[in-house]
Amino acid sequence: MTLTGLLGGSFNPAHRGHRKISRQALDALGLDEIWWLVSPGNPLKTGEGMAPLSARFASARTAARGLPIRVTAIERQLGTRYTADTLKALRRRFPDRHFVWLMGADNLAQFHKWKDWRKIARMVPIAVLARPGYKDDAQAARAMGWLRRFVRPAGQARHWTKWRLPALVLLDLPLDPTSATALRAARPGWHQKFPGTFQTTALRDGVTRRRLR
């Protein structure tokens, strides 16, 4: 079984914070690799100010360099937008992998708004990475009203494949203040550096190549 972390995101653009939390998750959870799922469109975001998938994907490829991270637009290939649907499809398609869902503390604060969020927690363990300014919001998250009883000690994080689900671990590791919102404000035209189409390798056996626009 390959131990695989899933970090879904808009990556508009990808940045040092994504890299940092991925390194932390690789280490704390003893992962073999992480897949960055570059979202065709977060269902809770309007799409305003969202760069094309091709540019976000390319920025993620650059940010992930040198780490055991696979950047993928698999939700585009699967035709899914909601994480619950993506996880259902991935678990069916990759039975030889153990998946853990990774997210920053800001997303835990919103988690109760996600489609079928309790089902998500029943499908995969969830690891929450600390983010500056979101410690209190994460603790007070509406979803925590239900999830709190399933919280596992961070010291046992490497045993996540053995956990009975639902299971949630809060990884309170050194913080990184980088945010895509701040980067976009500083460089609104960032995506012009990543023009055109891109190629993505389908994850199954790495043979199929698809051109996406």
Ligand SMILES: Nc1ncnc2c1ncn2[C@@H]1O[C@H](COP(=O)(O)OP(=O)(O)OP(=O)(O)O)[C@@H](O)[C@H]1O
């Ligand atoms: N600096 C960070 N610290 C902890 N988690 C982070 C950090 N940056 C991003 N994440 C997490 O990475 C995932 C993808 O984030 P995303 O691509 O939305 O970046 P972002 O910086 O949060 O973007 P935006 O500012 O546009 O909302 C989310 O789970 C988010 O919580």
Ligand SMILES: O=C(O)c1ccc[n+]([C@@H]2O[C@H](COP(=O)([O-])O)[C@@H](O)[C@H]2O)c1
């Ligand atoms: O499934 C949902 O309802 C849902 C609602 C909001 C966000 N998500 C997912 O959360 C991940 C983080 O999104 P973002 O835009 O905060 O980077 C990304 O994979 C989204 O598809 C999923």
